[in-house]
Amino acid sequence: MTVPLSMPNAGGGSAGYASKLLLPHWADIVKIIPEAEGVTTYHLRLTDPEVQARYRFQPGQFNMLYVPGYGEAAISMSSDLESNPGLVVHTIRHVGNVTKAISRMKVGDVVGLRGPFGTAWPLEQIRGKDVVIACGGIGLPPLRGALYHILRQRADYGKVTLLYGARTPKDLMYPDEYETWKQADIDVQVTVDRGDETWNGRIGVVPMWFYHFRVDPRKTAVLTCGPEIMMRFVIYEALARRIPTSQIFVSLERNMKCGQGACGHCQQGPFFICKDGPVFPFSAIESIFNVEEY
Amino acid sequence: MLDSTLNTGSTVALPKLELDALLADLRQNGFQTVGPRLQDESIVYREIEGLKDLPRGILSEQAPGSYRIIRTGKERYFDFIPAGQSWKQFLFPPRHTLFSATKDGTWQLKENDEPAPRYALVGVRACELAAIAVQDKVFMRPDFSDPIYRLRREGLFIIAVNCLDPDSTCFCTSMGTGPRLRSGFDLCLTELDDAFLVEIGSELGRSFLASRTYSLPSAFMQDAAARALTRAVESITRTLDTDGLPELLLNNLEAERWNDVGKRCLSCANCTQVCPTCFCWDATDAVDISGKNTRRERLWDSCFNPNYSYVFGGNTRPNIRSRYRQWLTHKLGTWVEQFGTSGCVGCGRCITWCPAKIDLTEEAAAIRREVAK
Amino acid sequence: MTLTPKTAPRPKVAVYKFSSCDGCQLSLLNLEDELLDLASAVDISYFLEATRTVKPGPYDIGIVEGSITTPHEAERIKDVRAECKYMIALGTCATAGGIQALRNFASVADYARTVYPHPEFLHFLDKSTSIAENVPVDLSIWGCPVNKFMVVEVIAALLQNRRPNFPPSPVCLECKRRGLVCVAVAHGTPCLGPVVHGGCGALCPANGRGCYGCFGPSSAANFSALVGSMTPLDRYPNETAGLLRSFSSHAPAFKSAAEAALKLSSEKEQK
Numbered sequence: 001m002t003v004p005l006s007m008p009n010a011g012g013g014s015a016g017y018a019s020k021l022l023l024p025h026w027a028d029i030v031k032i033i034p035e036a037e038g039v040t041t042y043h044l045r046l047t048d049p050e051v052q053a054r055y056r057f058q059p060g061q062f063n064m065l066y067v068p069g070y071g072e073a074a075i076s077m078s079s080d081l082e083s084n085p086g087l088v089v090h091t092i093r094h095v096g097n098v099t100k101a102i103s104r105m106k107v108g109d110v111v112g113l114r115g116p117f118g119t120a121w122p123l124e125q126i127r128g129k130d131v132v133i134a135c136g137g138i139g140l141p142p143l144r145g146a147l148y149h150i151l152r153q154r155a156d157y158g159k160v161t162l163l164y165g166a167r168t169p170k171d172l173m174y175p176d177e178y179e180t181w182k183q184a185d186i187d188v189q190v191t192v193d194r195g196d197e198t199w200n201g202r203i204g205v206v207p208m209w210f211y212h213f214r215v216d217p218r219k220t221a222v223l224t225c226g227p228e229i230m231m232r233f234v235i236y237e238a239l240a241r242r243i244p245t246s247q248i249f250v251s252l253e254r255n256m257k258c259g260q261g262a263c264g265h266c267q268q269g270p271f272f273i274c275k276d277g278p279v280f281p282f283s284a285i286e287s288i289f290n291v292e293e294y
Numbered sequence: 295m296l297d298s299t300l301n302t303g304s305t306v307a308l309p310k311l312e313l314d315a316l317l318a319d320l321r322q323n324g325f326q327t328v329g330p331r332l333q334d335e336s337i338v339y340r341e342i343e344g345l346k347d348l349p350r351g352i353l354s355e356q357a358p359g360s361y362r363i364i365r366t367g368k369e370r371y372f373d374f375i376p377a378g379q380s381w382k383q384f385l386f387p388p389r390h391t392l393f394s395a396t397k398d399g400t401w402q403l404k405e406n407d408e409p410a411p412r413y414a415l416v417g418v419r420a421c422e423l424a425a426i427a428v429q430d431k432v433f434m435r436p437d438f439s440d441p442i443y444r445l446r447r448e449g450l451f452i453i454a455v456n457c458l459d460p461d462s463t464c465f466c467t468s469m470g471t472g473p474r475l476r477s478g479f480d481l482c483l484t485e486l487d488d489a490f491l492v493e494i495g496s497e498l499g500r501s502f503l504a505s506r507t508y509s510l511p512s513a514f515m516q517d518a519a520a521r522a523l524t525r526a527v528e529s530i531t532r533t534l535d536t537d538g539l540p541e542l543l544l545n546n547l548e549a550e551r552w553n554d555v556g557k558r559c560l561s562c563a564n565c566t567q568v569c570p571t572c573f574c575w576d577a578t579d580a581v582d583i584s585g586k587n588t589r590r591e592r593l594w595d596s597c598f599n600p601n602y603s604y605v606f607g608g609n610t611r612p613n614i615r616s617r618y619r620q621w622l623t624h625k626l627g628t629w630v631e632q633f634g635t636s637g638c639v640g641c642g643r644c645i646t647w648c649p650a651k652i653d654l655t656e657e658a659a660a661i662r663r664e665v666a667k
Numbered sequence: 668m669t670l671t672p673k674t675a676p677r678p679k680v681a682v683y684k685f686s687s688c689d690g691c692q693l694s695l696l697n698l699e700d701e702l703l704d705l706a707s708a709v710d711i712s713y714f715l716e717a718t719r720t721v722k723p724g725p726y727d728i729g730i731v732e733g734s735i736t737t738p739h740e741a742e743r744i745k746d747v748r749a750e751c752k753y754m755i756a757l758g759t760c761a762t763a764g765g766i767q768a769l770r771n772f773a774s775v776a777d778y779a780r781t782v783y784p785h786p787e788f789l790h791f792l793d794k795s796t797s798i799a800e801n802v803p804v805d806l807s808i809w810g811c812p813v814n815k816f817m818v819v820e821v822i823a824a825l826l827q828n829r830r831p832n833f834p835p836s837p838v839c840l841e842c843k844r845r846g847l848v849c850v851a852v853a854h855g856t857p858c859l860g861p862v863v864h865g866g867c868g869a870l871c872p873a874n875g876r877g878c879y880g881c882f883g884p885s886s887a888a889n890f891s892a893l894v895g896s897m898t899p900l901d902r903y904p905n906e907t908a909g910l911l912r913s914f915s916s917h918a919p920a921f922k923s924a925a926e927a928a929l930k931l932s933s934e935k936e937q938k
Contacts, residue, residue, distance in 0.1 A: 584708065585826065
């Protein structure tokens with residue numbers, strides 16, 4: 001018999017095909033900025049100018065960075081499009097196979113890049129509100145792009161407070177920028193767990209700083225990113241001040257292999273953190289956030 | 295030849311030997327014919343050429359943690375109930391090279407451009423067809439389409455078979471997936487002692503059947519098939535109460551039963567590997583000693599794997615209790631919210647192939663009992 | 668450890684043997700295509716099984732096969748440790764005392780008296796112990812014998828400054844990925860696959876045999892569930908306990924599981 005013409009892919013798939021699954025674009029490292037012990041910022045430019053020109057993202061989203069032979073790691077962008085045009089900026093803590101391999105790279109080396117993936121900070125939605133940005137350790141980089149956006153559109157937002165904590169003064173990220181932020185009328189409150197001889201700032205944990213200022217729950221939004229335990233207490237303090245759960249935004253971290261809600265690893269409850277998150281309004285995840293080991 | 299009578303939806307009687315010619319015809323047209331074979335005292339899905347490869351006169355006796363072949367001496371080909379393997383292995387291969395990268399000054403990527411095989415699946419049961427439909431929703435979503443799955447799926451030819459002799463671990467009737475096939479196949483067989491009744495499910499199925507020798511089924515044959523199907527439905531005794539099941543599980547994430555099953559579960563991942571709908575995968579690099587040649591590979595993973603939920607600083611599900619809870623609440627609960635269907639089709643594989651004899655129908659029932667208290 | 672082949676000379680590798688059958692060293696020699704790559708990436712300076720030519724230490728990587736069973740070995744391993752920067756325990760003798768650790772459950776002196784006319788000339792320790800019980804070990808490669816590709820992967824990982832890609836999953840996952848029939852469920856063959864670290868590619872199940880556990884405990888293992896579900900199926904007394912007391916018997920997880928299985932069997936018998 002003859003095969004009907006309507007048969008899809010007639011010929012047993014004789015036409016070659018290529019699955020683009022997990023296939024990265026190359027990106028050149030154009031600048032390396034040491035930030036703190038074991039933390040570095042990389043300015044990347046996609047090698048193919050056409051791809052770079054098409055590349056758009058919003059603060060809060062992430063890329064999968066690939067080092068051949070080492071694998072991929074999910075890393076948030078630590079700037080925004082307008083602040084570093086034509087570049088993709090990542091601040092990376094070197095703790096795993098991939099991020100340690102990146103730490104040994106120099107300007108001119110290449111990494112693979114896929115993205116952007118995930119949800120962004122709701123910068124349009126919270127326009128006109130007071131904003132509390134509460135973050136700890138490596139939780140500031142994913143929020144810096146949001147901060148840059150607010151700085152540029154400063155008049156669009158009310159009172160803006162940055163609560164930032166790190167373990168020691170040496171672990172603080174972007175200290176050179178705090179002054180600029182303050183001058184743009186951002187209330188920058190920095191705290192460390194343990195001081196050193198140079199430190200004359202505050203000592204304590206981030207959520208405690210809610211005790212030091214008043215919030216108007218009707219017009220305040222909270223953006224938080226950092227260790228899960230810190231976020232738990234930030235949320236607790238925010239709720240204690242009657243900030244609605246829909247106005248608290250949380251960035252979650254889970255093991256991710258694909259970034260596209262396909263591999264299954266990042267599931268928490270019904271969500272694929274990589275595509276439904278990483279940024280969630282707390283109202284969406286309230287019922288699952290406090291379930292242990294979920 | 296009764297070509298004028300053949301339409302999608304019509305049923306004919308096909309002499310058994312004609313299946314050989316049908317499979318040969320499929321192979322000539324570029325299909326790889328895969329179906330059941332008896333191997334290692336079990337049924338496996340492998341390449342088959344014709345009737346001679348099918349497991350003739352084979353039944354199985356299945357129970358939690360146990361599977362045994364029974365040789366009945368009968369002449370029929372499809373009396374058995376499928377074993378540990380599912381068709382998932384053909385659409386979602388256990389290992390698949392995605393691309394390779396070579397460093398010669400700069401890194402060069404080479405995509406895996408091997409052509410996708412074109413499969414004709416022979417002997418797909420109702421629960422298995424339902425499982426393929428579930429994976430269609432997982433792998434071919436509006437927002438993400440898995441290229442490896444899609445290419446294999448789109449080229450698929452499906453010869454389904456109605457189950458006439460369900461096993462004790464089957465509960466497709468609870469999940470509304472079987473044992474009777476309704477649609478989604480190209481051809482569907484009901485095996486009688488002396489012939490197959492063949493229902494045409496697609497134009498492609500019709501075109502392959504049209505060149506075979508067949509006859510109109512007698513009323514006696516149709517009656518025999520109908521009675522066999524009714525008996526099959528009645529013989530299924532295992533049940534899973536699906537009434538409000540997602541809510542039941544998701545509202546009771548701290549039930550005592552999770553601790554109990556966490557003590558019994560081996561966390562060996564067998565249930566997820568035999569499950570025809572489980573879709574989790576991992577990606578790894580296989581790199582040579584020079585560091586200049588690497589191959590990126592996708593492979594089956596499991597939520598029971600110890601590093602599955604690893605993030606820097608630890609594992610989000612370090613205990614077996616929470617891993618089992620993740621699996622069951624996903625399969626029977628959150629899956630519905632994610633993909634609009636339950637992740638379970640009632641095939642019973644996870645029950646039979648659990649070395650620790652854990653039975654998900656019993657676990658769900660136990661939680662229901664615990665909550666009712 | 669940092670090894671940077673671009674700037675430094677090729678790292679020097681030494682392969683040592685203690686109480687063992689040499690099977691793991693043979694696995695290294697059985698590397699065919701990879702052996703040339705390996706030899707060009709590292710300087711194999713001491714490997715008596717392969718060549719009598721010996722370059723003096725210290726060595727960057729020491730690969731130790733075998734367990735410690737004699738007073739002499741207990742001393743020698745300290746010297747070996749001192750001359751190696753990075754030490755790899757190779758094979759289940761080195762990681763868990765090996766099959767010869769079965770002596771740990773009996774009196775080796777009794778055996779010596781039975782076998783030898785003059786046992787007084789023998790010098791042996793009561794127990795066969797792993798390398799890590801004697802000196803610090805940086806990395807363990809399990810297996811009886813090891814999977815030769817895992818050795819290459821470890822050396823590649825060291826050269827490339829990364830963690831070796833060791834699947835942490837149990838043998839069952841590798842078995843199912845290969846599409847094998849479960850010998851436990853389909854044949855009633857006792858199999859330790861659910862609790863044993865993968866890496867062998869489910870070699871024994873692929874040949875119709877149950878897993879003997881030579882790759883040691885998987886990090887997800889639930890030994891008490893295994894003992895609970897397997898022991899009642901014993902076809903003869905202490906079958907499960909015996910299986911746990913084979914290649915990895917001296918590994919703590921296997922040891923306590925075997926004890927639990929023995930206890931369960933004796934309780935059953937008393938009933």
